[in-house]
Amino acid sequence: MHVLIALADVGPGVQLEEALNGAGMTATWDGAQVAGPTGTVMTEVVVLDADRLGKKLAAVADAWRDSPSVPGVIAIGTSAQAREYAPAAKVTLLSPAASIATLKTALHEAAKLRLTSGMRWPVMRTALGLPPAENTAESWAITLTAARRVDLEIARAALRWHAQHYATPAASLDYLRSERLLTVPELETAAHIDGTSTIQRLVKAGPLDPLQSVRLLWTLASLGAIDLTPEVRDVATPQRRMLHELRAHLRARAARLEHSTYYDVLEITVQAEYLEIEDAHRLVGARFSPQVLARFDLAELAALVKPSWDLVEKARTVLIDHAQRGRYHDWLRQKLPELKTVWAIEPSAVKAATEAFARGQKLLGEGDVHRAITDFATACRNHPGHPDYEANLAWARFRVQVASGKDQREAAISERKLVEGLMQGCRPWPRALVALAMLCAAAGDPESARWHIHVALTFDPKLPAAVALAQRLGLRR
Numbered sequence: 001m002h003v004l005i006a007l008a009d010v011g012p013g014v015q016l017e018e019a020l021n022g023a024g025m026t027a028t029w030d031g032a033q034v035a036g037p038t039g040t041v042m043t044e045v046v047v048l049d050a051d052r053l054g055k056k057l058a059a060v061a062d063a064w065r066d067s068p069s070v071p072g073v074i075a076i077g078t079s080a081q082a083r084e085y086a087p088a089a090k091v092t093l094l095s096p097a098a099s100i101a102t103l104k105t106a107l108h109e110a111a112k113l114r115l116t117s118g119m120r121w122p123v124m125r126t127a128l129g130l131p132p133a134e135n136t137a138e139s140w141a142i143t144l145t146a147a148r149r150v151d152l153e154i155a156r157a158a159l160r161w162h163a164q165h166y167a168t169p170a171a172s173l174d175y176l177r178s179e180r181l182l183t184v185p186e187l188e189t190a191a192h193i194d195g196t197s198t199i200q201r202l203v204k205a206g207p208l209d210p211l212q213s214v215r216l217l218w219t220l221a222s223l224g225a226i227d228l229t230p231e232v233r234d235v236a237t238p239q240r241r242m243l244h245e246l247r248a249h250l251r252a253r254a255a256r257l258e259h260s261t262y263y264d265v266l267e268i269t270v271q272a273e274y275l276e277i278e279d280a281h282r283l284v285g286a287r288f289s290p291q292v293l294a295r296f297d298l299a300e301l302a303a304l305v306k307p308s309w310d311l312v313e314k315a316r317t318v319l320i321d322h323a324q325r326g327r328y329h330d331w332l333r334q335k336l337p338e339l340k341t342v343w344a345i346e347p348s349a350v351k352a353a354t355e356a357f358a359r360g361q362k363l364l365g366e367g368d369v370h371r372a373i374t375d376f377a378t379a380c381r382n383h384p385g386h387p388d389y390e391a392n393l394a395w396a397r398f399r400v401q402v403a404s405g406k407d408q409r410e411a412a413i414s415e416r417k418l419v420e421g422l423m424q425g426c427r428p429w430p431r432a433l434v435a436l437a438m439l440c441a442a443a444g445d446p447e448s449a450r451w452h453i454h455v456a457l458t459f460d461p462k463l464p465a466a467v468a469l470a471q472r473l474g475l476r477r
Contacts, residue, residue, distance in 0.1 A: 001111055002026045004043040006033040007076065008052045012096060016047070016076075023100050025107070036063040043071050044111045050077030050086060050093055057082070058089035065118050070126040072110030073117065090117050090161065116157035124222035127154050135224065137175060144181055147219040152211060155218035159199055164299040165228040167202055167217065168195035173225040186216055193226055195233055195240045197297045230299075241451060243296050249287060250301045252425030253308055261332060262315035263343035267427055269350045270329075270343075274320055281316045283427040283459065288312065342385035353383035360392065369399045391419045391432035398439060412442035430460040437469060450475045 003025055007013040013029035020027035032038060034049050035056075046064045053060055053075075061073045075082065075091045076098075086093035092106045115127040121135040128146040133139045173190065176182050182190060185207050192205040203213045220226045227233055235241035256264070263270060266280040286292060289312075293305050318324045336344060360375035376393035383389060394415040401411040416439040423432060433456035441449040450473050456466040 001045065001107065002043045003028070003045045003047060003107060004033065004041060004071070005029040005047045007031065007047065007049045008034045012076075019100055020103070020107075023104060025104070036060045037067045040068060042069045044069070044114070045072040045074065045107050047107075048073060048075040048091065050075035050082035050091075051079045053085075054079070054081040055085055057085040057091070061089040061091055062118065065114075066120055066122055068122065068132050070114055070123050072107075072112070072114035074106050074110045113157065115154050116160075119158050119162075119218060119221040119228075121222060121224065124219070127151070137179070140176065140223065141181055143223070144176075144219060147222075148212075148215060150215055150218070152214065155214045159203075159214060159218055159221075162221075162228045163200045164198050165230050166195055166198055166232055166297075166299070167193045167221075167226045167228055168233040169193050170225055170227055172223065173220065176220075176225060185212075189213055189216060190220070193220075195237065196243045198299050199228065200299075201297050238451070243298075246287075246293065246296055247298065247301055248424055249426075250298065250304050250308070253288065254304050254425075256425040257308070257311060259338070259340050261336075261339055261341050261344045262318055262328065264341055265311050265315040266319070267343060268319075269345070269347075271347050271350060272319070277316060277319050280427065281312065284312050286459065287427055342383075345383060349382040353379040353386065353389060356382065357389050357392070360396070364392070364396060369396055369403070372396050373400055385422065387423050387426055387429040387432040390422050391429075391435035394419050395435040395438055398442065408442055409444055412439050412444075415439050416443055428455060428459045430456040430463050430466060434463065434465045434469060437466075437473075441469075441473065446473060449473055 003020055005013050005016050005020075005027060007016065007029065008031055010029075010031060013031060017027045017029040028043075033041065033046075034052060036059075048057065048060060048064075050057055057075060061075075064071055064073050073089075073091050075086055075089070075093050076096055077083075077086075077093060078095055082093060092110065094103060094106055098106075115123055117123075122132065124147065125132060125143065127150060128143065130143065130146060169190075173193070177187060177190070189202070189205060189208045192202055197205070199217060202217060203210050205213070208216060217226070221228055232240050232244040232247065235244050263272075266272075266277065266284060268276055268280045272280070288305075288308055290305050290309055293302075298305070318328050332339075332344065356375045356378035360372045360379060363369075363372035363375060373393065373396040376389060376396050379389040380386070380393050398411050398415045402408050416436065419432070419436045419439060423429065423436065433452045437449040437452035437456070440446070440452060449469075453466055453470045453473060453475055456463060457470060460466065
């Protein structure tokens with residue numbers, strides 16, 4: 001085995017070179033290669049200087065893996081930065097004091113796994129026993145043919161890093177389809193790749209059997225025909241937007257409900273009666289129930305679904321039962337100072353907020369924005385965090401800012417960000433969504449505006465403001 005030692009300091013570099021040569025390996029120290037390969041370097045394993053590279057460790061490791069010999073990579077270092085960045089670089093990090101036996105084991109493992117550390121064109125060509133070539137359409141046919149026979153363990157090990165990543169088609173996948181370089185079963189399997197499914201789900205999607213799917217996905221990723229990302233790559237389709245938003249809602253909800261009350265779980269006030277509780281339960285379920293979320297590949301966030309919904313069911317069970325609700329109130333009076341709450345507030349504050357909001361809506365409808373903003377602010381002061389109140393205050397505030405000379409787009413983007421943050425993790429609030437849609441439109445993002453209006457109309461099809469805005473935006477219902 002040939003080992004290149006890319007350590008910056010000559011002392012440790014030469015000492016390691018001598019130790020490895022004495023252990024029966026062929027090792028060469030070259031401090032000039034510390035920042036990555038210079039020229040054509042043929043080696044089986046490279047030892048990187050993690051302390052010197054710090055946050056550049058991953059980039060340098062990838063540069064080595066992209067070099068013609070596709071070497072395995074390990075790193076040596078003891079700094080906090082070395083420990084922080086080694087996992088992202090997918091390298092084994094060893095101490096400079098590690099024994100030769102430990103070092104040899106790590107080197108042999110790196111050499112064995114050198115073709116599984118990433119899915120890139122040069123790595124694929126090496127794994128297939130093909131000579132180096134440019135990643136162009138002229139090379140794809142022969143590469144695809146060879147890839148159908150690739151060692152399954154190479155493909156499986158490489159994909160293991162990305163099991164929970166979403167696969168999104170790139171332009172070259174369309175070319176492969178149009179040039180009929182894929183077989184019919186491969187085309188049918190590739191049809192499932194739309195940016196909303198993880199590798200883990202795609203492997204089982206069929207019609208290819210899972211082992212053939214592993215080979216195909218490894219090939220497409222290595223060729224650059226699909227992008228693998230831990231989050232939804234973009235919101236270019238309604239399906240991706242929905243998944244992207246649900247993931248954001250799930251994360252935010254987990255944080256929002258920590259140390260909260262049952263009223264916050266259902267987003268109702270302490271005065272809520274049976275019908276309001278049931279309606280809130282329905283709306284929460286429309287976004288967060290296991291039955292709804294089962295349609296989506298939530299990857300690692302799927303683990304949040306059941307605990308979150310169990311809490312919703314518990315809140316409903318307690319609050320619709322007078323005896324249980326009474327006992328819960330007794331407990332709440334003692335614990336409320338220790339809890340986070342938006343909804344468990346005094347009835348007098350709820351009443352004042354409701355009345356102020358109604359006045360603000362009336363004034364806004366009459367075109368008196370300055371007086372409306374005062375009432376919306378009063379509603380938010382009495383009931384801070386209420387989505388309807390906060391979103392309409394943001395819309396009124398935006399209009400006042402623009403009237404006073406502030407740049408429309410800048411003001412809309414700022415207010416939109418506040419409203420989006422406030423509404424993450426909540427059940428759908430149609431009136432708040434209308435205000436958010438208007439801010440999106442004012443910010444120059446009509447697609448997001450249409451999306452929010454679509455969601456608002458899904459839950460309140462007759463909401464006048466939503467119907468009117470949908471017509472203005474050309475939204476088909």
